[in-house]
Amino acid sequence: MDTSPPDPQLSALYQELILDHYRRPRNKGTLEQATHTVSLNNPLCGDEIDLQLRVDDDIIKEVRFIGRGCSISQAAASMMTQLLKDKSLPQALALADRMSAMMQGDEGAARDKTLGELRALAGVSKFPVRIKCALLPWNALTDAIKS
């Protein structure tokens, strides 16, 4: 297994991906007929996320979010919504666990393809203050599902 730190080129690529999601967020907007809605904020950084799901038969059919804040929180929300469509609720919670493990520095999680583009945020685990930013949309998701 390769345990070397990511090379600078890969970091640059990840940085681009994060900025791209920040500037052109996917699935941003308001969902008609949402079955689950949760608003969360991260007072440490000023990030806000309004997450809406339409769940049918325990499957996430649609996801939208409205938010503002730093690039990490908004990119994490955008990347998360891409991943959730058509996932079952247990699958979504398992992804939230993987994301949380990645933020705790778990190398296996950082290489887990099920996290998709979110792996670009693996480096955030080195900045404890920003971890809450990256996990904000996931905490909203977990609250929405468990409420």
Ligand code: ZN
């Ligand atoms: Zn933030």
